[in-house]
Amino acid sequence: MNKYVRNGGLLTCILSGKIDTLNSSVLENEINENMKEGITSIVFDLQEVDYISSTFLRIVIKIVKAVGKENFAITNVQPSVLMVFKIANLTEIVTVGQ
Amino acid sequence: MENYIEGVMQDATMAAAEFSQFTQEQTDEIVKSVFEAAFNNRVMLAKMAHHETNMGIWEHKVLKNVIASQLVYEDIKNLKTVGIINEDVESGIVEIAQPMGPILAIIPVTNPTSTVVFKILISLKARNPIIICPSKKAINCCSETARICYEAALKAGAPEGCIQWLTSVTREQTQELMSHKSLSLILATGGSGLVKSAYSSGTPTIGVGAGNVPVFIEKSADIPFSVEQIFMSKTFDNGTICASEQAIVVEKEIAEKVVEEFIKRKAYFLNDKEIVLLNNIAIDTKTHLMNPEIVGRPAFEIAQKAGIKAPQDVTILIAPIKAVGNEYPLSSEVLAPILAFYIVDNFEKAMNMCIDLNYHGGIGHSASIFSNNDEKIKYFAIHMNAGRICVNTPSSQGAVGGMFNKLSPSLTLGCGTGGKNITTDNISAKHLINIQKISRRRPNERFVRFDAALYLDENLKANEINELYNKNF
Numbered sequence: 001m002n003k004y005v006r007n008g009g010l011l012t013c014i015l016s017g018k019i020d021t022l023n024s025s026v027l028e029n030e031i032n033e034n035m036k037e038g039i040t041s042i043v044f045d046l047q048e049v050d051y052i053s054s055t056f057l058r059i060v061i062k063i064v065k066a067v068g069k070e071n072f073a074i075t076n077v078q079p080s081v082l083m084v085f086k087i088a089n090l091t092e093i094v095t096v097g098q
Numbered sequence: 099m100e101n102y103i104e105g106v107m108q109d110a111t112m113a114a115a116e117f118s119q120f121t122q123e124q125t126d127e128i129v130k131s132v133f134e135a136a137f138n139n140r141v142m143l144a145k146m147a148h149h150e151t152n153m154g155i156w157e158h159k160v161l162k163n164v165i166a167s168q169l170v171y172e173d174i175k176n177l178k179t180v181g182i183i184n185e186d187v188e189s190g191i192v193e194i195a196q197p198m199g200p201i202l203a204i205i206p207v208t209n210p211t212s213t214v215v216f217k218i219l220i221s222l223k224a225r226n227p228i229i230i231c232p233s234k235k236a237i238n239c240c241s242e243t244a245r246i247c248y249e250a251a252l253k254a255g256a257p258e259g260c261i262q263w264l265t266s267v268t269r270e271q272t273q274e275l276m277s278h279k280s281l282s283l284i285l286a287t288g289g290s291g292l293v294k295s296a297y298s299s300g301t302p303t304i305g306v307g308a309g310n311v312p313v314f315i316e317k318s319a320d321i322p323f324s325v326e327q328i329f330m331s332k333t334f335d336n337g338t339i340c341a342s343e344q345a346i347v348v349e350k351e352i353a354e355k356v357v358e359e360f361i362k363r364k365a366y367f368l369n370d371k372e373i374v375l376l377n378n379i380a381i382d383t384k385t386h387l388m389n390p391e392i393v394g395r396p397a398f399e400i401a402q403k404a405g406i407k408a409p410q411d412v413t414i415l416i417a418p419i420k421a422v423g424n425e426y427p428l429s430s431e432v433l434a435p436i437l438a439f440y441i442v443d444n445f446e447k448a449m450n451m452c453i454d455l456n457y458h459g460g461i462g463h464s465a466s467i468f469s470n471n472d473e474k475i476k477y478f479a480i481h482m483n484a485g486r487i488c489v490n491t492p493s494s495q496g497a498v499g500g501m502f503n504k505l506s507p508s509l510t511l512g513c514g515t516g517g518k519n520i521t522t523d524n525i526s527a528k529h530l531i532n533i534q535k536i537s538r539r540r541p542n543e544r545f546v547r548f549d550a551a552l553y554l555d556e557n558l559k560a561n562e563i564n565e566l567y568n569k570n571f
């Protein structure tokens with residue numbers, strides 16, 4: 001179950017499980033619902049995520065384009081997920097941290 | 099326009115990233131689903147290819163689709179391509195398969211739908227997304243093949259964008275794609291210009307070379323059987339397979355019998371005047387390359403075009419000629435039911451003729467011999483610069499593999515360095531994985547115990563060092 005924590009202008013999305021194509025669509029809707037007025041930056045916490053789909057990667061690209069690289073970060077990635085970001089060449093456009 | 103290529107590559111890269119997380123079981127499910135879809139559409143796709151390209155024979159294209167789906171699937175289905183694929187406790191070496199990443203597949207007009215199916219299956223088996231770049235003369239049938247495969251792949255859970263196909267790209271866009279930094283590999287099956295341009299892109303490329311397959315019917319061969327095999331091979335899809343026989347070489351002792359067997363099968367032997375007429379339409383005198391307009395066309399139609407009065411039911415046009423070279427145009431490769439024919443005095447002369455043919459535009463590709471003399475078969479093989487030496491088999495189907503021998507069924511035949519390729523293998527899924535090696539400590543005892551300071555003494559020669567290095571204690 002994904003959790004969304006708002007702290008001022010920051011929205012932290014604590015995601016969990018396997019983010020496959022189907023879950024990615026659900027996730028996109030949830031993020032859109034939580035993107036209330038005043039949110040200026042977003043963090044994805046992927047501590048509990050062990051699989052990400054290409055659809056999720058596309059959502060990441062969309063968010064970067066919408067809020068800008070400096071206002072978006074991905075944290076707490078597992079090694080297997082970090083590898084996926086590397087293969088997708090996304091670590092150049094998104095801050096992916098441990 | 100630049101965005102289009104970027105978009106294609108971004109989708110392929112995302113698909114590669116997702117694919118890298120798939121297990122062997124998930125991967126195998128996808129490959130099975132694609133195989134079934136391609137196989138179930140084999141006839142429709144063959145007819146579509148025939149209609150669009152106006153080459154070959156649709157029934158034979160069905161068989162090509164069967165080779166590319168059923169035989170390729172049978173060959174690769176149990177291959178390990180994910181995670182640990184080999185573990186050797188004694189050597190301490192463990193092999194791990196990793197996907198390569200997005201692959202660009204160049205598709206030739208001669209075998210369009212079959213090559214699409216083949217390349218998709220081997221790429222997906224190795225968890226690589228694939229981008230199909232069809233010949234301009236086969237865009238519709240290739241796109242439909244790719245679409246059918248993609249739909250089946252998605253149904254089995256494959257990543258979005260794992261199969262893409264290009265329906266209209268300019269030469270510049272193809273170049274841009276070939277040299278894109280996110281592209282991992284090019285599978286270049288096509289003409290020499292295209293293969294060269296793929297090699298020049300800076301992206302690793304598995305290419306192919308041109309063929310010019312000599313066939314030696316050695317006197318110990320079963321002649322009716324040999325001719326039947328050649329006949330079946332050369333008429334297959336009107337000779338569009340690059341491993342099809344190009345020239346027959348026979349010793350004069352058996353020549354009459356060979357000619358008789360060909361005539362029985364409605365082959366037509368040309369006289370000198372007719373050879374000149376055929377030269378004019380078969381080979382471009384400036385480039386010395388075959389005329390695309392006769393590729394894959396029936397023998398009768400080619401004869402008519404050349405002004406040769408051959409019977410309507412003619413199967414193959416055979417040109418008895420004396421030597422090899424540009425002054426003998428039909429000694430070059432022609433992907434149509436046309437054969438050069440040489441009668442020579444003896445075994446040595448036959449060998450020399452085959453070597454000349456092999457080196458006349460077909461280095462590294464394939465050669466064929468019919469013989470029941472094992473020594474001569476080996477002698478022939480050693481003297482051919484060819485990745486595949488087909489023995490007592492039709493060379494089209496023999497070189498492609500999986501039907502008459504145990505070669506991996508493939509529609510991309512490596513031609514070694516002679517053909518400017520990196521391998522002589524029949525390309526398959528095993529060539530599309532990166533293999534990592536875990537190498538556990540297994541010290542080389544002789545090296546470890548050897549006093550390395552001795553290497554610094556320049557007066558010690560190889561034999562002295564070797565003696566100390568190999569000494570038993």
